[in-house]
Amino acid sequence: xxxxxxxxxxxxxxxxxxxxxxxxxxxxxxxxxxxxxxxxxxxxxxxxxxxxxxxxxxxxxxxxxxxxxxxxxxxxxxxxxxxxxxxxxxxxxxxxxxxxxxxxxxxxxxxxxxxxxxxxxxxxxxxxxxxxxxxxxxxxxxxxxxxxxxxxxxxxxxxxxxxxxxxxxxxxxxxxxxxxxxxxxxxxxxxxxxxxxxxxxxxxxxxxxxxxxxxxxxxxxxx
Amino acid sequence: xxxxxxxxxxxxxxxxxxxxxxxxxxxxxxxxxxxxxxxxxxxxxxxxxxxxxxxxxxxxxxxxxxxxxxxxxxxxxxxxxxxxxxxxxxxxxxxxxxxxxxxxxxxxxxxxxxxxxxxxxxxxxxxxxxxxxxxxxxxxxxxxxxxxxxxxxxxxxxxxxxxxxxxxxxxxxxxxxxxxxxxxxxxxxxxxxxxxxxxxxxxxxxxxxxxxxxxxxxxxxxxxxxxxxxxxxxxxxxxxxxxxxxxxxxxxxxxxxxxxxxxxxxxxxxxxxxxxxxxxxxxxxxxxxxxxxxxxxxxxxxxxxxxxxxxxxxxxxxxxxxxxxxxxxxxxxxxxxxxxxxxxxxxxxxxxxxxxxxxxxxxxxxxxxxxxxxxxxxxxxxxxxxxxxxxxxxxxxxxxxxxxxxxxxxxxxxxxxxxxxxxxxxxxxxxxxxxxxxxxxxxxxxxxxxxxxxxxxxxxxxxxxxxxx
Amino acid sequence: xxxxxxxxxxxxxxxxxxxxxxxxxxxxxxxxxxxxxxxxxxxxxxxxxxxxxxxxxxxxxxxxxxxxxxxxxxxxxxxxxxxxxxxxxxxxxxxxxxxxxxxxxxxxxxxxxxxxxxxxxxxxxxxxxxxxxxxxxxxxxxxxxxxxxxxxxxxxxxxxxxxxxxxxxxxxxxxxxxxxxxxxxxxxxxxxx
Numbered sequence: 088x089x090x091x092x093x094x095x096x097x098x099x100x101x102x103x104x105x106x107x108x109x110x111x112x113x114x115x116x117x118x119x120x121x122x123x124x125x126x127x128x129x130x131x132x133x134x135x136x137x138x139x140x141x142x143x144x145x146x147x148x149x150x151x152x153x154x155x156x157x158x159x160x161x162x163x164x165x166x167x168x169x170x171x172x173x174x175x176x177x178x179x180x181x182x183x184x185x186x187x188x189x190x191x192x193x194x195x196x197x198x199x200x201x202x203x204x205x206x207x208x209x210x211x212x213x214x215x216x217x218x219x220x221x222x223x224x225x226x227x228x229x230x231x232x233x234x235x236x237x238x239x240x241x242x243x244x245x246x247x248x249x250x251x252x253x254x255x256x257x258x259x260x261x262x263x264x265x266x267x268x269x270x271x272x273x274x275x276x277x278x279x280x281x282x283x284x285x286x287x288x289x290x291x292x293x294x295x296x297x298x299x300x301x302x303x304x305x306x307x308x309x310x
Numbered sequence: 311x312x313x314x315x316x317x318x319x320x321x322x323x324x325x326x327x328x329x330x331x332x333x334x335x336x337x338x339x340x341x342x343x344x345x346x347x348x349x350x351x352x353x354x355x356x357x358x359x360x361x362x363x364x365x366x367x368x369x370x371x372x373x374x375x376x377x378x379x380x381x382x383x384x385x386x387x388x389x390x391x392x393x394x395x396x397x398x399x400x401x402x403x404x405x406x407x408x409x410x411x412x413x414x415x416x417x418x419x420x421x422x423x424x425x426x427x428x429x430x431x432x433x434x435x436x437x438x439x440x441x442x443x444x445x446x447x448x449x450x451x452x453x454x455x456x457x458x459x460x461x462x463x464x465x466x467x468x469x470x471x472x473x474x475x476x477x478x479x480x481x482x483x484x485x486x487x488x489x490x491x492x493x494x495x496x497x498x499x500x501x502x503x504x505x506x507x508x509x510x511x512x513x514x515x516x517x518x519x520x521x522x523x524x525x526x527x528x529x530x531x532x533x534x535x536x537x538x539x540x541x542x543x544x545x546x547x548x549x550x551x552x553x554x555x556x557x558x559x560x561x562x563x564x565x566x567x568x569x570x571x572x573x574x575x576x577x578x579x580x581x582x583x584x585x586x587x588x589x590x591x592x593x594x595x596x597x598x599x600x601x602x603x604x605x606x607x608x609x610x611x612x613x614x615x616x617x618x619x620x621x622x623x624x625x626x627x628x629x630x631x632x633x634x635x636x637x638x639x640x641x642x643x644x645x646x647x648x649x650x651x652x653x654x655x656x657x658x659x660x661x662x663x664x665x666x667x668x669x670x671x672x673x674x675x676x677x678x679x680x681x682x683x684x685x686x687x688x689x690x691x692x693x694x695x696x697x698x699x700x701x702x703x704x705x706x707x708x709x710x711x712x713x714x715x716x717x718x719x720x721x722x723x724x725x726x727x728x729x730x731x732x733x734x735x736x737x738x739x740x741x742x743x744x745x746x747x748x749x750x751x752x753x754x755x756x757x758x759x760x761x762x763x764x765x766x767x768x769x770x771x772x773x774x775x776x777x778x779x
Numbered sequence: 780x781x782x783x784x785x786x787x788x789x790x791x792x793x794x795x796x797x798x799x800x801x802x803x804x805x806x807x808x809x810x811x812x813x814x815x816x817x818x819x820x821x822x823x824x825x826x827x828x829x830x831x832x833x834x835x836x837x838x839x840x841x842x843x844x845x846x847x848x849x850x851x852x853x854x855x856x857x858x859x860x861x862x863x864x865x866x867x868x869x870x871x872x873x874x875x876x877x878x879x880x881x882x883x884x885x886x887x888x889x890x891x892x893x894x895x896x897x898x899x900x901x902x903x904x905x906x907x908x909x910x911x912x913x914x915x916x917x918x919x920x921x922x923x924x925x926x927x928x929x930x931x932x933x934x935x936x937x938x939x940x941x942x943x944x945x946x947x948x949x950x951x952x953x954x955x956x957x958x959x960x961x962x963x964x965x966x967x968x969x970x971x972x
Contacts (some may be wrong), residue, residue, distance in 0.1 A: 129538035160577030166574045176865045506875055507869050720881060
């Protein structure tokens with residue numbers, strides 16, 4: 088049937104019968120016909136490469152040379168050189184931008200209090216329309232600085248949970264910005280929180296653990 | 311022409327070559343097709359979970375974070391590698407004009423390779439991943455695959471050594487280079503000696519090179535063969551082939567760190583990878599011009615030859631995905647699309663629309679020659695093509711647009727992060743639809759494949775239809 | 780192949796791979812190995828390291844990065860994910876978990892941003908209980924249903940539908956360690972050059 092393998096050791100392997108019909112003259116015919124309509128093995132033509140291929144290649148190489156010069160940085164293991172200078176992230180040059188209350192809320196508070204300040208029923212109290220927010224600005228500032236734990240009544244509903252202290256994460260002006268945002272969003276309209284108030288309360292409440300609703304009530308909203 | 315060269319051009323000689331490589335080729339291709347079905351199922355599960363997170367939520371083995379890497383590993387090391395190896399075995403024998411050597415080693419290689427993929431994927435699903443993208447398989451599984459690869463490389467290099475062809479056709483350059491490159495890369499990257507940021511660099515040196523020096527050479531070697539073969543005219547220009555191959559070899563190796571742009575990686579390192587990515591324009595342009603000038607005037611053959619239809623689709627997507635990659639590596643683009651679903655779309659344009667489509671096309675050519683049987687159902691082949699082509703197009707467009715919007719939203723700090731997540735939902739559903747179409751196409755293809763293997767289905771007479779004049 | 784002799788082809792092929800390795804792995808490897816750990820960085824505790832293994836096992840890295848980008852490059856700074864991270868922040872990470880996808884937010888400083896263990900337990904047990912629009916998987920196998928909690932053991936605030944027949948849901952050892960790892964994720968110390 089098929090030519091024997093004569094030019095090297097090793098048996099001729101025929102297709103195993105598991106593949107249905109075994110080798111037969113008819114199968115052989117089909118194979119022949121498949122091969123006969125096949126074209127020659129591919130060859131390589133000798134056309135020259137179009138001139139513009141070379142031109143584009145040279146142009147790209149040239150541009151990348153310039154790119155390397157501009158953005159290569161120093162050959163040091165320093166990241167972020169382009170944005171922050173040759174000292175990278177160790178540089179102190181990058182001034183902190185003015186804090187944006189909405190951004191801070193989206194970055195931090197939103198994980199519990201949700202977009203829209205709605206909170207989650209039975210878990211995290213709402214900020215929209217919350218009487219604790221609307222009271223004296225000193226109350227929310229204290230909660231942010233030191234955290235809050237235990238039962239608390241908000242808008243007529245009971246919440247039992249723990250809010251961690253955010254004081255170490257935020258600068259005074261950032262706390263002022265985010266609370267000003269909270270106090271003037273979603274229907275709240277209790278006005279701005281001055282940075283000086285945060286600075287003053289941070290000093291006064293240093294070392295204070297998490298607040299409870301009772302302790303805050305004892306202060307009576309008068310710092 | 312000497313009489314020996316003439317003998318090497320006869321039908322009898324080709325018949326003999328194909329018969330000799332038939333069993334190893336079919337073993338690899340059949341394994342590849344089975345892994346393709348597994349990989350598709352895993353991919354579709356992962357995709358659906360991104361918009362229906364409570365579906366199958368209580369089965370630890372099917373949580374997103376395990377299914378997603380299992381999908382990648384199965385399609386990369388199972389489907390693309392095994393089907394690719396099957397095609398390369400046949401191709402090497404044809405191009406060296408000598409029967410394939412070390413067939414026993416090839417069968418052992420296929421057995422080990424399947425074992426490695428099964429073990430590795432099982433390990434990922436059951437929680438024993440190494441935790442590094444593209445390198446999830448635990449070391450024993452990786453070692454098994456490395457041995458399997460070396461056995462395969464041994465067979466290819468022995469065949470190459472015994473070649474009777476006088477001229478070394480361009481496809482062969484890619485095959486030989488990749489069987490030398492990949493085992494070195496795979497072993498070096500799997501060494502358990504890296505940590506911190508250096509590990510990240512090794513990770514992406516490997517991750518991108520798996521494409522650069524293994525998957526892309528498979529696709530290009532097959533495209534360089536199938537296009538002139540089906541059309542029946544020489545590849546346009548030897549000089550373009552040369553420019554394409556050596557610039558490819560030189561630049562592609564340096565691309566990996568574009569996966570870490572903006573990260574805690576030395577600036578110079580990011581910059582050289584960006585530069586190398588842009589320089590990929592040169593080899594891609596050379597290959598694209600070479601293929602286009604060969605095909606020009608013969609586009610009507612796309613209608614009659616499934617091989618050419620799949621292969622030309624794949625070759626065009628190679629050009630597209632490479633140019634996209636060059637543009638995507640730039641810092642301004644990375645700032646938006648890094649970390650988004652856009653990158654996932656890009657990856658599938660490469661591994662699916664380019665590589666897998668060329669693998670399908672090549673298999674439509676190779677399988678009749680190794681089974682001595684004609685494809686029974688042209689209509690089903692057309693169905694496979696359109697499901698795959700439309701599926702990947704929908705997939706790519708959904709993730710490209712959705713990913714870009716996701717990146718723009720993510721870079722705007724006033725947009726709460728949950729809104730960024732919620733905004734991708736519609737696009738992710740479209741992606742699931744596209745992915746399911748691809749999966750359906752694979753079922754059609756697998757059905758056809760196993761019909762061929764059993765020589766079943768309607769018999770097509772002597773009338774040639776596949777690559778008719 | 781342009782080369783006159785075949786060995787030159789093989790030499791060329793090996794040379795390009797080696798060159799790429801030198802550029803992307805060898806040279807940076809030498810540079811980075813000489814860098815000390817950042818002074819504010821602590822090695823993982825045994826418990827955190829175990830939690831990190833759970834993080835790897837569940838494939839968190841496929842949706843969460845652990846790297847923060849500099850000002851002027853993306854929104855990381857505006858989102859307050861932390862100062863730009865540097866190589867010295869990662870010296871104890873093996874394997875690295877920088878990640879390439881932000882289907883979820885960056886976690887490099889999640890311990891500083893969300894220090895509440897209670898929140899993490901509720902979130903891991905059912906992310907949609909605390910973030911309704913979340914698409915994160917639940918991880919019920921990191922928790923168990925018990926008649927009553929042991930003294931000092933954390934209890935997950937879960938609705939009754941998850942507690943058929945009453946009882947309480949408490950994290951397993953794996954759940955506790957994963958949360959310890961997450962709460963320890965804090966690279967907010969200042970960078971030393």
